[in-house]
Amino acid sequence: MSGQTPTPALDSCFVCPECHARLIEEDTQIFCSACKLSFCRQNGIPVFIASDQPTRFVEAQHAETVHHEEAWTKLRVGGLPWVKSLEDYREWLESFYKAGFYAFGFPSSYFKNLSVLEVGSGPLGMLACVPTQHAVAIDPLMPEFAPYMQPHWEATPIRAASLGEKLPLADRSFDAAVAINCLDHTFGPDKIIEEVERVLKPGGLFFLMNNVKSAAGVAMSAVGERLKIERLREVYHPHAFTQCSLERECKCAGLEMLGCCSMKLSDPLEVVATYGWKAKLKRRLDDEHSLWILARKPEAS
Numbered sequence: 001m002s003g004q005t006p007t008p009a010l011d012s013c014f015v016c017p018e019c020h021a022r023l024i025e026e027d028t029q030i031f032c033s034a035c036k037l038s039f040c041r042q043n044g045i046p047v048f049i050a051s052d053q054p055t056r057f058v059e060a061q062h063a064e065t066v067h068h069e070e071a072w073t074k075l076r077v078g079g080l081p082w083v084k085s086l087e088d089y090r091e092w093l094e095s096f097y098k099a100g101f102y103a104f105g106f107p108s109s110y111f112k113n114l115s116v117l118e119v120g121s122g123p124l125g126m127l128a129c130v131p132t133q134h135a136v137a138i139d140p141l142m143p144e145f146a147p148y149m150q151p152h153w154e155a156t157p158i159r160a161a162s163l164g165e166k167l168p169l170a171d172r173s174f175d176a177a178v179a180i181n182c183l184d185h186t187f188g189p190d191k192i193i194e195e196v197e198r199v200l201k202p203g204g205l206f207f208l209m210n211n212v213k214s215a216a217g218v219a220m221s222a223v224g225e226r227l228k229i230e231r232l233r234e235v236y237h238p239h240a241f242t243q244c245s246l247e248r249e250c251k252c253a254g255l256e257m258l259g260c261c262s263m264k265l266s267d268p269l270e271v272v273a274t275y276g277w278k279a280k281l282k283r284r285l286d287d288e289h290s291l292w293i294l295a296r297k298p299e300a301s
Contacts, residue, residue, distance in 0.1 A: 010046055011158050013136060013173060017048045017166040042143035047161040048168040049140055056225075056238050057187040063235045064185060065144050068123050073148050090124065090152070097126035097180065100207050100292045103261035111135075114175035117199060118157065119164045119192060120182025123149045127157040127178070136169070138162045164192035169199045176200075178207040181290075183246075184237040193253040200297040206255060208293040212243045217286035231282075243291050255295040264289035 010025040021034030030039040030046060039048050053061075070076040075086065083089050098108045112131040121127065121137035123145040128137070135157035139145070142161040153159070162168050164179070165188040177196045183189040196206055213221070221240035224232025234240075241249075247257060 011136070013134070013158070013170070014046065014048075014160065014168045015170050017162060017168040020170060023168075042161070043146035045143045045146055045159055045161050047143060048166070049161055049163055054187050060185055060236055060238055061141060065141055067236070068141070068145065069148060072123055072152075093124055094129040097129050099263065100126075100178075100180070100209055100261075101130075103263075103292050104207075104259055104294045111176060115173065116157075117167075117169065117174045117177040117196070119167075119177065119179040119196060120185065121157070121159075121180075122182075124152065125157065126180055128154065132156065136160065136174075138164065138167065164188075164195060167195045167199055171198055172201045174199050174201065174204060176205045176207070180207075180209045181211065183208075183210050184239045184241065187238060189239055189241075190249050190252065193249050193255070197253045197255055197297055197301075202297055202301045203299045204297045205258075206250070206293075206295040206297070208246075208250065208295065209290060210241060210246060211288050212241045212246055212291045214285065214287040215242055217288060218242055218245070220282070220285065246291060247293065250293060250295045254298070254301065256298055258294040258296055260294070261292045262289050263292070 010023060010030060014023055015021060016023060016032035016035060016037060018037055019032065019035045021032050024031045024033055028041060030041070031037070039046065041047065071089065072086070075083070075089065077083050077089055080089070080092060083092055101108050101110060108130050111127075113133050115134040116127055116132050116136075118125050118127045118135070118137045121139045125137045125139075127135040137157040137159050138161075139159075140161055140163055142159050160168065164182070164186060177200055179192070179196065183192060186192055200206065218240045220232050221234065221237070223229065225238065243260070243262070247260065250257060
């Protein structure tokens with residue numbers, strides 16, 4: 001008999017990402033009970049993504065795939081010189097994730113009796129680090145993470161591959177949602193926030209964190225994207241936001257703003273010493289920092 005862990009049945013929280021009808025799983029195939037679209041599993045992960053995606057998005061996702069695999073298999077973690085092991089890296093990630101709770105006065109156990117969605121979780125994700133009643137983590141690269149992350153994953157959160165722009169989840173099905181440092185990696189950040197609003201229950205909270213820049217930094221990124229100037233564009237990030245533009249996206253999706261908190265990590269001196277004058281000037285003009293936003297779906301929705 002094989003020693004492999006059997007693949008769990010498809011969780012009932014998932015619906016068709018196109019029409020939101022019930023899904024049926026037979027053998028290795030997943031079917032929509034209404035529109036008859038079919039989906040599959042890859043490396044045990046249910047995948048709800050069409051094969052054709054915008055070229056720029058595919059480029060960004062490939063860079064993310066390499067980045068995450070090198071971090072978790074070779075401990076290449078950029079400007080974190082005090083991270084010496086995978087245990088250190090996981091502890092750093094947990095501290096980073098929980099900063100959003102602390103910024104708004106929440107205990108890290110706040111989700112323990114709630115159903116929570118994480119969009120763009122990456123290989124680990126916030127919901128792997130805090131207690132929940134029911135948790136779902138969505139990332140389009142989840143099947144790529146599975147081969148090296150299985151030893152680090154537990155039964156919760158439930159993991160699936162999907163685009164945030166088309167969530168395979170029912171309306172009003174989650175008490176809270178989180179999206180940490182992922183919106184600038186996508187091709188439709190406005191649609192993702194709209195989808196989060198759709199799946200939140202009335203009164204549900206949305207914890208959003210993303211890096212933001214100055215207006216000059218966003219303008220430089222836009223020029224770099226449009227003219228393909230490598231020094232100005234960032235392969236991981238097809239989009240860039242100011243604080244005002246990110247807050248505006250939340251309001252346009254119908255969410256109420258409850259608060260925001262800015263944080264800026266300090267680069268180690270030995271890392272700064274490697275920058276040329278052009279890189280230093282760009283970083284000064286960008287004024288890039290982390291922005292945490294707490295928003296809420298109105299009770300009357």
